[in-house]
Amino acid sequence: MSKILMKGNEAIGAAAIQAGCRYFFGYPITPQSELPEYMARELPKVGGVYLQAESEVAAINMVYGAAGSGARVMTSSSSPGMSLKQEGISYIAGAELPCLIVNIMRGGPGLGSIQPSQTDYFQATRGGGNGDYRLVVYAPSDVQEMVDLIIEGFDVADQYRNPVMIAGDGMIGQMMEPVEFKTPVRRELAEKDWATTGTNGERERNIINSLYINPEDLEQHNIRLQAKYDLIKQNEVKVESYNIEDAELVIAAYGTTARIAKTAIAKLEEEGYKIGLIRPITLWPYPYDEFKKINPNCKAVLTAEMNTGQMIDDVKIAVEGKYPVHFYGRTGGMSPTPEEFIENIKKILGGEK
Amino acid sequence: MAVIFERTKGLTEVETHYCPGCTHGIIHRLVGEAMVELGILDNAIGVAPVGCSVFAYEYFNCDMHEAAHGRAPAVATGIKRVHPDNFVFTYQGDGDLASIGTAEIVHAAHRGEKISTIFVNNAIYGMTGGQMAPTTLIGQKTTTSPQGRTVEHSGMPIRMSELLATIDGAKFVERVAVNTPGNIRKAKRAIIEAFKVQLEGKGFGIVEVLSTCPTNWGMTAPESMKWLADNMIPYYPLGNFRRPEEAE
């Protein structure tokens, strides 16, 4: 399969179709609108359905209905729109329905801005909706990786009957990069015999529901969900790390910020610095164990994000006080530059080498 | 000797949790009977959102979704778009449809979604203990309109059937009541006709069913039936607002 140049948002649509997604329910919001536009063009060509809902709230509930009916289905939005979907996502997690949810993050809070950001980390990983639920959250840092994660993400969603989120940002959504659509290595997936397709008089009724009016039943349900989440933690963590065994400082960053950090690391290496990187690809389940591999006499960990500090909480959990954890970030839609990282790192390491 | 009336297969054997005399039970029966008589029970997928009928997934004898408050028409849209050959219906209360879910019902009708909605209007929030709903009548006392609803404070009660009948995609709109045997028979005919509109692929159909809430109205069941006739029917006139022939 040769590589083709594609805008991130459109590559998401192409990847989803490659993964067998045939239903998209969405709503326009910058900076992700190219995705619903792409799906409006392409899904009908493969016998799929694109539907623009009256709101993000309606869209996520259409996903609930379609997922409960056994379809591969997705929705996408951007930060404020993602806030509107939180109740629906909680219902989807509670009813254990597989689907893909794409968040092309933009500056917040409130209406915020339309430039890229990572300000929805807490919302995605700590649950923006009610209840003890979790989403598998992937944070791609380039368009090819996003494509691969989407294709795999649909399988993960089906395997665990759980919503899967792609946490991108305006930059990944808007930029064009060469991508290829590898035919996915398929996971062993069970039949969706739980889906509502009409009993046809041949089976018991299927019920899609998250209501358990007896607290004993709801507690048991939560215990089952937690067991699932533990399984996901064991099997589905993805992380990239570079040179952390003998680094004097390690940067923890994901998505676009990690790409910028790589440039800074390369430049600092030319000046004799040994800088490492831990790039979580799954924001949940978070790669806590990766931090155990850091060089014991590393001087500091620098968390870099496009927000005012959210993943830093997880970094602090991960390092368990072994290293001082610093933070550098830009927010509001601003993106950090390599030079800002370099200056910051030098300051932490006590000036020029 | 022939049995002319017995429990419909359209409902499960589960005893409902509804209060004594609450006409939800009658409406459930009509929906169950309609699905059996139209031969669509095994093909049906229903959606019941939050409200007194939140447990309807235990009562209707077909595949069911429990939906978030107000979102049943969106959930049903998702289902119908995946399974266009299945019969898809929503069963919603007035708090659900006429308040938090107004956008969803209007847009399901606006898109002409080929689903059927049973809209139970009892002029109050039942499950949560008797609060005012958008359909609560002027002067009607509820726990959140203790002095009786006034126009100045919260406007005139909303007439959803008339509102939805202005939307082209709503090919069938009728308001019925279940307070007398005669009205119950008419209600069943309307429900069957609405379901046929879906089965014939013509578009969206809704039956608004005036219903009682003895517990939260603070009356006996027989008094509630009378109160419905004397107060609700005059403000919410029964009848058909739209059927396909007109629409063609």
Add this chain to the structure above:
Amino acid sequence: MAKGRVEFKEDICKGCELCTTVCPVDIIFMDKTRINKKGYHPATVVEMDKCIGCANCAMVCPDLVITVERF
């Protein structure tokens, strides 16, 4: 000669009395001498021979307590 017959599944009656208000021959009443499993006085009929099998009672019963037969 009775034209019809009704049967009450007494244990699922919630004692709402709606059936007693629609019987054209007025033979349905609440049996105050007994309480059913739910703790209600169940609806019942004694003068079954007067039943005309019109099914009005079954029509208004929210809990499908009543089965109606017609001769």
